Amino acid sequence: MSIAATQTGTTAEYATETPACLCGRTDHNRVRTARDDVTGAMFTYLRCPGCGLERLSPRPVIEAMGQFYPDAYSPFNDPTPS
Secondary structure, eight states: OOOTEEEEEEETEEEEEEETTTTSSSOOOEEEEEEEEEEEEEEEEEOTTOOOEHHHHOOOEEEGGGGGGTOOGGGGOOOOOO
């Protein structure tokens, strides 16, 4: 799978990329901006007017994901029922 028009940059202390929508459109509508609970970083959610997909933009690159999902991240530590 390829993602069209991916741009890479750096925001704060993590690398980011700004991909086009999976349908190939590059235009978008801004939906909301939210703060990450773990790092305090701000993220913008965009919606594609063509297919309706919502995505983060810019989003952290895969190598930076550990900053947002540390080992102590609660969904990873959900106790197994006995």
